[in-house]
Amino acid sequence: MNKKCYLCDGTEHIQRPGKVRDNPNLDIFECVNCGLVTLSETAIPQNFYELSGMHGDNPLDIDEWLRQLERDDLRRVEYLSDIITNTCVLDFGCGPGGFILKARSKTKQVAGVELESRLADHYSDNNLNVVQNINDLPENQKFDLITAFHVVEHLEQPATILKELSSKLNPHGKIIIEIPSANDVLLTLYNSKSFSEFTYWSCHLFLFNAANLKLLAKKAGLKLDFVDHVQRYPLSNHLHWLSKGAPGGHQKWSVLDSDDLSKAYEARLASLGLTDTLIASFSI
Numbered sequence: 655m656n657k658k659c660y661l662c663d664g665t666e667h668i669q670r671p672g673k674v675r676d677n678p679n680l681d682i683f684e685c686v687n688c689g690l691v692t693l694s695e696t697a698i699p700q701n702f703y704e705l706s707g708m709h710g711d712n713p714l715d716i717d718e719w720l721r722q723l724e725r726d727d728l729r730r731v732e733y734l735s736d737i738i739t740n741t742c743v744l745d746f747g748c749g750p751g752g753f754i755l756k757a758r759s760k761t762k763q764v765a766g767v768e769l770e771s772r773l774a775d776h777y778s779d780n781n782l783n784v785v786q787n788i789n790d791l792p793e794n795q796k797f798d799l800i801t802a803f804h805v806v807e808h809l810e811q812p813a814t815i816l817k818e819l820s821s822k823l824n825p826h827g828k829i830i831i832e833i834p835s836a837n838d839v840l841l842t843l844y845n846s847k848s849f850s851e852f853t854y855w856s857c858h859l860f861l862f863n864a865a866n867l868k869l870l871a872k873k874a875g876l877k878l879d880f881v882d883h884v885q886r887y888p889l890s891n892h893l894h895w896l897s898k899g900a901p902g903g904h905q906k907w908s909v910l911d912s913d914d915l916s917k918a919y920e921a922r923l924a925s926l927g928l929t930d931t932l933i934a935s936f937s938i
């Protein structure tokens with residue numbers, strides 16, 4: 655690959671094994687210097703997100719979408735419970751609004767930004783203040799917390815967008831992002847071939863690791879407060895990948911999981927930096 659690394663300007667990359675599940679023409683590269691994972695090219699059509707591209711040709715089933723996200727939305731509200739209480743919160747890339755719907759009873763005010771245009775009626779039915787672009791928010795409206803759950807990896811210019819979001823923060827405000835980790839144990843230690851041919855997606859333009867998020871913060875002119883390692887999928891899911899080479903183990907083999915086991919597994923993976931998910935906090 656002859657493009658420079660987005661984060662560190664490095665020019666040396668190694669090709670990662672695996673396939674981009676929806677586009678066989680793309681290759682997966684990892685920067686030798688900082689570990690940023692990127693695709694050989696960006697192949698997202700114009701207005702892709704506005705026109706529900708992520709849902710393909712399927713009709714938009716908002717209730718089903720909310721159901722799929724419910725576990726994550728509840729985890730996020732609990733994780734951020736202290737920060738959202740009595741504050742003004744903006745969720746950037748809010749999708750069907752599951753997080754802000756669940757958070758709003760604790761907050762002073764919630765709002766969202768979402769490109770997807772077919773959700774407009776859903777927002778007004780639920781009395782949610784959601785705009786399509788950051789610039790559609792009133793100029794003087796500021797937030798104590800701006801969240802972006804599984805959004806930053808979709809952006810062509812993530813640092814530019816983080817910088818733009820930071821202009822909507824109160825002086826002590828924070829931006830908290832959740833992203834898939836480039837160092838997921840299934841890819842880096844277990845070397846699951848099936849997973850490496852399933853997880854990469856043309857919409858995920860970048861996969862970050864805990865160390866290179868400092869570079870992202872610097873590029874956006876922000877401070878990195880902390881990075882937390884979170885495991886979304888339990889041990890049953892990983893055993894199923896390794897045994898059957900297929901997703902869904904957390905449903906099919908859920909009998910293997912318990913809260914204690916999931917917590918212990920997450921803690922071990924976190925201590926090794928090998929969880930599937932990272933949460934990072936940025937401030938001005």
Ligand SMILES: [Zn+2]
Nearest residue numbers: 659662685688
């Ligand atoms: Zn790099």
